[in-house]
Amino acid sequence: MLCRPFFWIIALVVGAFVVSPLIGNDVQLRESLALAAVYITLASNLNLMLGYAGYINFGSIVFFGLGGYICIWLVDSNHWPLAASLIATGIGVSALSLIFGFGILRLRGPFFALSTIGIVEGVQAFVENFKPWGGSSGIYISPEVFAPLGGPGPALWVIYFLLVAVMAASLYLSYGIKISKFGLGLLAIGQNEDAAAILGVPTPRYKALCYSASAFLPAIAGGLYFFKGAFIQPSDAFDLTLSTEAIVICMLGGQGTVTGVALGAYLYEELRGYLLVSSTFSNFQLVIAGALLLVIVLFFPSGLMGFIYSRFPRLQKVLE
Amino acid sequence: MTALLELDRVSKRFGGLLAVHNLSFAMREGEILGLIGPNGAGKSTLFNLINGVFTPNSGRIVFNGADITGERPFMVARHGIARTHQIVQPLTNMTVLDNCTVGACFGRENLPLHRATEAARAAAALVGLDDRLHLAALHLTIAGKKRLELARALAAQPKLLLLDEVLAGLNPTEIEHMIAVIRRIRDSGVTILIIEHLMQAIMSLSDRIVVLNYGEKLAEGAPAEVARDPQVIEAYLGDPKLAAALEGKDEGSAAHG
Numbered sequence: 001m002l003c004r005p006f007f008w009i010i011a012l013v014v015g016a017f018v019v020s021p022l023i024g025n026d027v028q029l030r031e032s033l034a035l036a037a038v039y040i041t042l043a044s045n046l047n048l049m050l051g052y053a054g055y056i057n058f059g060s061i062v063f064f065g066l067g068g069y070i071c072i073w074l075v076d077s078n079h080w081p082l083a084a085s086l087i088a089t090g091i092g093v094s095a096l097s098l099i100f101g102f103g104i105l106r107l108r109g110p111f112f113a114l115s116t117i118g119i120v121e122g123v124q125a126f127v128e129n130f131k132p133w134g135g136s137s138g139i140y141i142s143p144e145v146f147a148p149l150g151g152p153g154p155a156l157w158v159i160y161f162l163l164v165a166v167m168a169a170s171l172y173l174s175y176g177i178k179i180s181k182f183g184l185g186l187l188a189i190g191q192n193e194d195a196a197a198i199l200g201v202p203t204p205r206y207k208a209l210c211y212s213a214s215a216f217l218p219a220i221a222g223g224l225y226f227f228k229g230a231f232i233q234p235s236d237a238f239d240l241t242l243s244t245e246a247i248v249i250c251m252l253g254g255q256g257t258v259t260g261v262a263l264g265a266y267l268y269e270e271l272r273g274y275l276l277v278s279s280t281f282s283n284f285q286l287v288i289a290g291a292l293l294l295v296i297v298l299f300f301p302s303g304l305m306g307f308i309y310s311r312f313p314r315l316q317k318v319l320e
Numbered sequence: 321m322t323a324l325l326e327l328d329r330v331s332k333r334f335g336g337l338l339a340v341h342n343l344s345f346a347m348r349e350g351e352i353l354g355l356i357g358p359n360g361a362g363k364s365t366l367f368n369l370i371n372g373v374f375t376p377n378s379g380r381i382v383f384n385g386a387d388i389t390g391e392r393p394f395m396v397a398r399h400g401i402a403r404t405h406q407i408v409q410p411l412t413n414m415t416v417l418d419n420c421t422v423g424a425c426f427g428r429e430n431l432p433l434h435r436a437t438e439a440a441r442a443a444a445a446l447v448g449l450d451d452r453l454h455l456a457a458l459h460l461t462i463a464g465k466k467r468l469e470l471a472r473a474l475a476a477q478p479k480l481l482l483l484d485e486v487l488a489g490l491n492p493t494e495i496e497h498m499i500a501v502i503r504r505i506r507d508s509g510v511t512i513l514i515i516e517h518l519m520q521a522i523m524s525l526s527d528r529i530v531v532l533n534y535g536e537k538l539a540e541g542a543p544a545e546v547a548r549d550p551q552v553i554e555a556y557l558g559d560p561k562l563a564a565a566l567e568g569k570d571e572g573s574a575a576h577g
Contacts, residue, residue, distance in 0.1 A: 181425050181433045188422045191411035198371060198409075199472060200397030200426030 006175060006258075006320050013262070014168040018161065027156075032273060034160050034228075037167040039265040041221040042242065043249040044170040044258070048214040050247065051256035052183060053207055054190030055105070058243055059116035062123050063215040064222035065237030066093050069133055071223025072232050076141045077132070081148065082227065086162075086220050093219035094212045101211035105204065108193070117240070124238040138233030145227075159228045163221065170217045174258045177213070178320055186210055187256070241286065245272075248289050251296050254303030259319045264304060323382075324349045324511050325370070325480055330379030332362075332369055332535075339365040341535040342379070347480070352502075352512045354526030354543070356519075358556050362535040363515045364406060367482050370513075371403050372396040384479060400428035402473035403482035406515075408465040410457035417453040419468055420444050420475040427476020436475075443475035447501050463494045467501075474505065481505065483514040487521055499525060519557070523547065523566050531556060 017037065021030035046060045067089050074085035104115040128136040149155035177183040185206050188196035197203045226232040245268065253264025268289075275281040275288060300307055309316050323346035332340040340362045347353050355363050368374045370381060372393040381389045383399055391399075402423070411419050420440030424431050431439060444450050447467040452460065457468060466486055473481055483502070487495050499521060506512055516522040522529070523543040531538040531546060533555045539546050546552055547566045557566075 181436075184418070184422055184425060184433065187414060187418075188411050191414055192409055194373075194393075195405075195409035195411060196422065197393040198373070198397060198403060199423050200394050200428075200430075200476065201422065202394045202426075204392075 005318050010171045017164045030160050034163050036266050036269040037163045038221055038225055039269045040167045040262050041170045042218055042246045043261045043265040044174045045214040045218050046246045047174060047250050047255060047261045048210050050250050052186040052190055053210050056113045057116045058113050059120040060246055061238060061240060061243040062120045063093050063218040067219030067222030068226030068232045068237050072139050072141060072226055073133060075145055076139060086223050089223045090216045090220045094216045097215035098208055098212040101208040105207045120238050120240060124234050127234045136234055141230045159224050163224050166217050166221050171258060171262060175320055178258060245289060248293050251293060252303055254305030257305040260303050260305030323347060324384060326382040328380040330369060330376045330381060332365055332374055333377050339535050343537055345530055345540060347511060349511055351527040352506055352514060352525055354522040354529040355513060355515045356522060356529060357532035361532040363532055364484060367403060367484055371401055397427055400479035402427060402476045402478035404469035404473050404484055404486055406484040408469055410465055410468055412458040413456055415454050415456055416444060416449055416468060419457050420471050423472040423475035429477050440475045443471045446474060447471045463490050480511045483512060485515055487516055487518050519566055
């Protein structure tokens with residue numbers, strides 16, 4: 001992996017994320033890049049299911065939301081340090097999704113897609129009625145929890161670097177899986193699941209592992225994201241909009257590619273930021289997202305990377 | 321020799337239809353066994369039972385000394401059974417090489433990725449696809465896709481190969497090429513169970529023939545014996561003259577060999 005150029009391309013991108021807001025202490029740029037890192041994390045991990053294994057997961061947000069809840073609950077009520085909470089969050093949500101996965105991955109196509117929405121609704125209904133997590137009013141955390149990180153100001157920097165680290169891990173995970181035997185098996189499942197099984201791909205185990213792996217980093221990102229805001233409530237944590245946006249990003253960039261999805265996430269975040277602050281388009285970004293999705297599905301089914309590869313076929317040897 | 325594959329009173333029922341009924345036969349290691357019968361006789365169902373797509377309602381399937389009845393397809397593949405499909409099932413957007421690598425990676429040998437690529441190249445070369453390794457499978461011709469099915473199955477280095485109508489839809493030149501490939505595979509020590517409607521081809525390729533009709537075994541034996549069997553003529557071959565011609569052809573090729 002180390003001798004491949006793509007490894008260093010990822011390293012370069014991550015380096016840019018770390019360095020650029022430090023130059024001139026640019027807080028506004030930091031916040032924008034933090035959101036981009038969250039989008040890249042969510043989309044890259046969704047891509048494991050959508051782009052590799054060919055399963056449309058409408059409910060990827062449940063990993064993010066549950067991650068947020070578990071992390072905040074551990075930090076706030078149980079006084080765990082942030083690092084330990086984040087690791088426990090990742091492992092916990094991954095384990096839980098492994099159980100979900102073995103159940104719903106018996107379904108295929110639209111039935112699977114519907115069941116993923118069911119999981120979001122089910123988990124949200126549970127959380128809304130779960131008193132230790134504040135029910136429907138959620139959990140506020142006191143600013144004291146930022147003290148170990150050097151107070152609220154420096155804490156935002158720490159959280160930003162952690163988010164970038166999670167993003168980097170997501171990109172390397174996507175890439176590592178893609179060039180592995182596990183990835184080959186997933187791609188085969190995505191192309192033709194029955195043929196893959198007959199060729200010997202252990203489909204139930206691979207699908208469940210993929211689903212579980214795609215939960216780990218979004219859960220940690222969720223923990224960081226809601227810790228940063230110091231507040232979590234069910235309607236934010238399990239907002240299906242973010243799930244849908246992640247799907248749009250995968251389609252926009254080119255599902256199954258690592259570069260395309262990351263690029264798509266970044267561009268989408270920039271576009272969204274522009275639309276949100278512009279006086280003409282504010283609260284309009286979902287309409288744009290919908291129109292964008294239509295155009296992509298109709299005219300560019302293989303997304304941004306499909307377009308780039310058709311223009312510059314040699315890039316296929318470098319980018320993944 | 322001991323039996324490599326043994327079916328013991330296997331039955332499969334779909335609702336009211338008895339697709340395979342009390343079927344028993346055994347295959348020796350290294351032989352080519354031909355499976356013939358009219359459409360709907362249960363030939364493809366039998367393949368699906370052997371490689372785990374369907375679970376038999378009763379009976380036992382023993383492969384290489386292990387009971388594989390009711391095992392999932394990917395477990396059966398691991399035992400060393402590979403198959404091709406009557407209707408080709410390529411992994412469409414993956415290259416020829418990747419298709420074969422999947423076979424090599426997850427088949428009997430369970431090879432790591434880098435060694436699987438080598439095995440995949442060898443299998444592609446054996447069927448004559450080595451000039452199209454980096455072409456996406458969907459761009460292959462139908463003959464190419466049939467060869468890909470075979471290459472992918474071979475890349476797994478199976479002990480037993482199930483061939484479901486690999487000659488159907490090919491032109492005479494392609495058929496000749498494919499028959500040569502099948503012979504080469506057998507010579508490399510792979511046992512082959514083959515379904516085929518092309519009588520001349522299967523009669524000359526097979527060491528023994530099993531004839532199915534309505535899910536039951538109608539006849540079993542050497543190609544010449546089977547072609548002479550009046551029941552087989554009535555149920556499948558239809559025309560006694562064709563049977564005679566096949567018999568003549570078979571004896572002719574035997575004399576040459």
